Amino acid sequence: MENQLAKSTEERTFQYQDSLPSLPVPSLEESLKKYLESVKPFANEEEYKNTEAIVWKFQNGIGEKLQQKLLQRAKGRRNWLEEWWLNVAYLDVRIPSQLNVNFGGPASHIEHYWPPKEGTQLERGSISLWHNLNYWQLLRKEKLAVEKVGNTPLDMNQFRMLFSTCKIPGITRDSIINYFRTESEGHSPSHLAVLCRGRVFVFDVMHEGYLMTAPEIQRFSNYFLGSH
Incomplete structure (x- = not known):
């Protein structure tokens, strides 16, 4: 009975997604005030006065019409900004995402207990992958703690990506x-792809419901590197 109670009261990673409030639309005055604050450190006195005049003209002109359009857009979407941000920041960019857009990401930190040395790349890579796969399992089982203020x-939706x-x-x-799918949602891909000498090799990291160990991942990688 105690175990059942613990399971029922335990928070799941994505349990609040459907109950989150819609992204609010800031007032036009608030947006323009923040814009002026961001400009001020980079403008001299004359440039700032000219910018203030442009902002005032915008606020009392087309700005109000655009604000109404934004409010109308927000009525039919939970997040009025998401699509625009995704397109402008990621999907419309005509340069490689790596380094230019996605220059960082989640990764296990192992330098503090294993200094890098020649000949250990596969071993280190296998351990790093194993840690990442454990994180993947936390998400699949919805065991990752919900971030809160x-x-x-x-919103935890970004972790699905x-x-x-x-x-x-x-x-x-x-x-x-x-x-990606959680365990309650159904099947989610569980394979790793190894790129070696212009070829792509794929193997499943799950065996009879259990995650492969780091040494097992290393043995598979050694096989691909040694036999081709």
């Missing part, structure tokens, strides 16, 4: 496909 839960997600190239705009 005080007692208010934050860490695994089983790919960007499909397009001519003017790319697209994103996500295959």
Whole structure:
């Protein structure tokens, strides 16, 4: 009975997603005030006065019409900004995402107990992958703690994009496909891809419901490197 109670009261990673409030639209005055504050450190007195005049003209002219359009857009979306941000920051960019857009990400830190040395790349890589796969299992089982501000839960949807997600190239705009699923939602890809000498090798990291160990991952990688 105690175990059942513990399970029922334990928070799941994505349990608040459907109950989160919609992204609010800031007032026009608030937005313009923040804009002026961001400009001030980079403008001299004359440039700042000219900017203030432009902002005042915008606020009392087309700015109000655009604000009403923004409010109308927000009525039909939980997040009025998400699509715009995704397109402008990621999908419309015509340069490689790595380094230019995605220059960082989650990774296990192992330098403090294993200084790098020649000939240990596969071993270190296998251990790093194993830690990342454990993180993947936390998400699959919804065991990752919900991020909060005080007692208010934050949107956890971005964690779904860490695994089983790919960007499909397009001519003017790319697209994103996500295959990640929690255990309660169904099957989620559980394979690793190894790129070696111009070829791609794939193997499943789950065996009879259990995650492969770091030495097992290393043995598979050694096989691919040694036999081709």
